[in-house]
Amino acid sequence: MSTEKLKETIQKVFPDVECVICWQEGFDKLHTTPLFITTPDQTEKVVWNLLCVQNLAAYLPSLKKKIAVVVKGCDSRTIVQFMQEGLIDRSNVVVIGIPCRGVVSVKKVLAAVGQQPIEDVKVSDGNIIVKTPKGEKTLAIADVSPGKCKTCQYPTPVIYDFLVGEPIESDKPAASVYDDVREFEKLSLAERKAYFEKEFGKCIRCYACRNACPMCVCQDSCIAETRDPHWITQKMTPEEKMMFHMIHSVHLAGRCVECGECERVCPMDIPVAKLKKKINSAMKELFDYVPGVNPDDKPPMYTFNVDEVKIKEHKL
Amino acid sequence: MADTGFLPKEKIKEFLEALSKDTVVYVPTKEGETAAFKVYSPDAEICLDRPANIPPKSVIYPQCETLLSFEYKKTDPDDPKKMAVEVRAETNYPKAVIFGCRPCDAKGFAIYDRVFLDTDTADPYYREHREKTTIISLACEAPFAGCFCVAVGGGPADTAGSDVLMTEVDKGYYLEALTEKGRAALSVPVIEDGASYKAAAEKIKTEARAKVKNPFPADATEKVSPKLFDTDEFWQQVTNKCVSCGACTYLCPTCYCFNITDEQALSKGERIRTWDACMFRHFTLEASGHNPRPTKSRRFRNRVGHKFSYYPEKYNGAIACCGCGRCIRYCPVSVDISEVVGYLKDPKQDPATWVATNTKAVKDGSL
Numbered sequence: 001m002s003t004e005k006l007k008e009t010i011q012k013v014f015p016d017v018e019c020v021i022c023w024q025e026g027f028d029k030l031h032t033t034p035l036f037i038t039t040p041d042q043t044e045k046v047v048w049n050l051l052c053v054q055n056l057a058a059y060l061p062s063l064k065k066k067i068a069v070v071v072k073g074c075d076s077r078t079i080v081q082f083m084q085e086g087l088i089d090r091s092n093v094v095v096i097g098i099p100c101r102g103v104v105s106v107k108k109v110l111a112a113v114g115q116q117p118i119e120d121v122k123v124s125d126g127n128i129i130v131k132t133p134k135g136e137k138t139l140a141i142a143d144v145s146p147g148k149c150k151t152c153q154y155p156t157p158v159i160y161d162f163l164v165g166e167p168i169e170s171d172k173p174a175a176s177v178y179d180d181v182r183e184f185e186k187l188s189l190a191e192r193k194a195y196f197e198k199e200f201g202k203c204i205r206c207y208a209c210r211n212a213c214p215m216c217v218c219q220d221s222c223i224a225e226t227r228d229p230h231w232i233t234q235k236m237t238p239e240e241k242m243m244f245h246m247i248h249s250v251h252l253a254g255r256c257v258e259c260g261e262c263e264r265v266c267p268m269d270i271p272v273a274k275l276k277k278k279i280n281s282a283m284k285e286l287f288d289y290v291p292g293v294n295p296d297d298k299p300p301m302y303t304f305n306v307d308e309v310k311i312k313e314h315k316l
Numbered sequence: 317m318a319d320t321g322f323l324p325k326e327k328i329k330e331f332l333e334a335l336s337k338d339t340v341v342y343v344p345t346k347e348g349e350t351a352a353f354k355v356y357s358p359d360a361e362i363c364l365d366r367p368a369n370i371p372p373k374s375v376i377y378p379q380c381e382t383l384l385s386f387e388y389k390k391t392d393p394d395d396p397k398k399m400a401v402e403v404r405a406e407t408n409y410p411k412a413v414i415f416g417c418r419p420c421d422a423k424g425f426a427i428y429d430r431v432f433l434d435t436d437t438a439d440p441y442y443r444e445h446r447e448k449t450t451i452i453s454l455a456c457e458a459p460f461a462g463c464f465c466v467a468v469g470g471g472p473a474d475t476a477g478s479d480v481l482m483t484e485v486d487k488g489y490y491l492e493a494l495t496e497k498g499r500a501a502l503s504v505p506v507i508e509d510g511a512s513y514k515a516a517a518e519k520i521k522t523e524a525r526a527k528v529k530n531p532f533p534a535d536a537t538e539k540v541s542p543k544l545f546d547t548d549e550f551w552q553q554v555t556n557k558c559v560s561c562g563a564c565t566y567l568c569p570t571c572y573c574f575n576i577t578d579e580q581a582l583s584k585g586e587r588i589r590t591w592d593a594c595m596f597r598h599f600t601l602e603a604s605g606h607n608p609r610p611t612k613s614r615r616f617r618n619r620v621g622h623k624f625s626y627y628p629e630k631y632n633g634a635i636a637c638c639g640c641g642r643c644i645r646y647c648p649v650s651v652d653i654s655e656v657v658g659y660l661k662d663p664k665q666d667p668a669t670w671v672a673t674n675t676k677a678v679k680d681g682s683l
Contacts, residue, residue, distance in 0.1 A: 026650035026652070027461075027462060027644055027650055027652045027654075027655070028461055028462075030461075031650045032650070033557060033649055033650035033651070033652075034556070034557040034649050035557075036556040036557065054648070054649055058559075059557075107349065110461070111349045114365060114366060115366040115367075115460050115461065116458075116460065116461070117458075117459055117460055117461045117462075117463070118461060133458060133527075198347075202347070202350055202352065204370060204379065204566045204567075205379075205562075205566075206561055206562040206563040206565075206566045206567075206593070207561050207562055207596070208559070208561040208562070208563040208648050210561070211559040211560055211561035211648075212559050212561065212648045212649075219597070220597045220598065220601075225596070225598055227577070233577070233579040233588075234380065234575065234577050234579065234588060234590040235380050235579060235588060235590075236378075236379050236380040236590070261648070264648070265559075265561070265563070265648035267369055267370070267563045267566075267567055267642075267646035268350050268352070268369060268370070269348060269349045269350045269369070270350075
């Protein structure tokens with residue numbers, strides 16, 4: 001239903017744009033993959049369902065032509081953040097928004113079916129039914145949804161030129177968005193340190209988290225690789241890996257739009273977004289600021305007040 | 317020493333403990349949902365029901381290998397400028413066993429052997445690790461998502477690179493020694509006589525092979541089409557979605573490109589060799605600032621070309637891909653190398669038709 005409407009909308013935006021970025025089925029029924037279509041007759045491959053996990057807005061700063069992009073609510077915040085930071089020319093982007101009730105975590109589904117090859121995937125009544133050579137497995141979507149969907153406040157894109165379907169409201173309480181952060185903070189410092197050392201210890205420094213992150217804009221001057229300055233060695237020690245992930249997180253302070261791409265793409269299943277979510281919770285507490293919501297906002301780290309209301313200065 | 321054997325399931329840990337007495341034993345270990353090769357410990361959750369997220373290549377070809385360590389020392393108390401440098405290189409690694417990797421993982425080492433050993437300047441670090449490591453592979457009884465080993469000269473029970481091949485049969489594993497090192501591993505007393513399981517194992521192996529799909533066209537050419545390969549537009553189109561990360565290369569059992577850096581603090585340091593990835597922007601960046609592969613489409617072309625064209629040209633047609641499917645399974649945006657190579661091996665493809673009928677390249681950016 002929505003797929004047909006999406007196809008119609010995509011056909012409408014031609015010839016105003018040179019390309020539309022959307023999703024198509026990937027190498028199996030469980031995976032989707034970004035599709036770049038350049039003529040209206042290529043829309044037959046377009047899909048829209050809860051497997052459309054990639055944040056397609058992330059491609060925008062690298063494209064200089066007039067582009068249309070299909071975004072879910074979470075992805076749309078990327079566009080707002082790009083506008084705040086001057087990383088895209090809004091007049092060069094046509095935003096096709098889709099209200100979204102949540103996607104699934106492909107990793108969670110694959111784990112539930114023992115990484116078996118996927119023969120078919122069906123969705124019905126809040127369940128996703130996955131067929132593999134070992135049989136059919138019915139999984140509740142709620143059990144295999146990524147963390148970001150469980151607290152989603154923006155099911156309808158915050159910015160769009162076309163909306164496919166009707167706007168919907170969040171049914172998740174705003175007050176509990178950072179419950180997981182608060183819960184984690186109950187652990188002692190030593191416990192938290194041990195947790196991150198163990199998790200980041202799995203890191204293979206493939207930088208999928210960095211390259212999939214829409215807000216990672218340092219490009220070839222990334223601290224992870226630059227030799228001048230030489231902040232991080234190429235060694236595979238826990239210290240080096242931690243340092244990279246800490247810097248990644250801190251660079252995103254007040255900029256992370258919580259699209260969850262960093263965590264979704266990690267081949268080693270590291271909870272990469274956890275530190276970022278903590279920083280976002282601090283942004284909310286200190287500056288009452290949510291990144292990627294209003295194009296006219298200035299990110300808190302781009303400015304400062306001599307007397308920040310909620311920050312106690314060290315009285316030196 | 318026996319050529320075959322049988323390892324009952326309940327004796328796996330006993331076997332691994334016996335091996336651990338004089339070797340470092342690496343087993344696919346599950347931590348949460350991630351399986352990676354870790355040194356065996358009795359409380360490890362051994363993952364044999366699926367391939368590990370990352371192959372065991374780091375055991376023999378470490379992601380970070382110290383080539384040498386160095387230290388600057390003052391030689392004259394009266395003249396602090398007079399320094400001597402002391403250099404040390406060690407390759408005295410312990411004996412190791414890789415247990416429970418897949419035949420594709422082991423085949424990766426056979427592919428490295430040609431590069432690092434079958435040359436008049438064999439790599440001493442690789443050689444030392446390789447000679448001291450026994451590889452006990454587990455045949456796959458069925459393929460996993462993205463697997464295509466049969467299309468690249470391998471198979472779910474391929475023996476290349478392994479010292480022992482295990483096949484899961486009722487209540488245990490049938491073991492076949494393939495090398496002297498393998499025969500030595502089977503001499504551990506835990507291993508029982510395997511002769512009666514041979515027929516069952518052979519049947520499982522034959523059936524497994526039939527289950528693996530070949531994603532290439534039925535009339536695929538042996539070599540990739542040079543015409544399509546040389547079409548820039550083709551590479552730009554297939555890499556539109558690539559995010560240029562290193563997941564595909566670091567998870568690949570056959571990628572072996574490396575970087576060498578000196579990591580020094582004060583007067584001491586180490587020269588290390590670390591994995592490099594052709595998908596990174598810095599790959600082949602030269603000191604002058606020039607980069608012969610400045611765009612992701614050029615770099616991806618190198619990745620495919622290395623595996624399916626340059627390496628086969630150099631090594632009698634051998635393909636430097638083992639079809640393990642990890643680059644497909646774990647790619648953030650589901651780039652499918654088997655699809656791309658399928659186009660390149662399709663005799664019906666011609667560049668003009670390809671470019672006209674597929675979605676166009678949006679931009680050959682450096683991203």
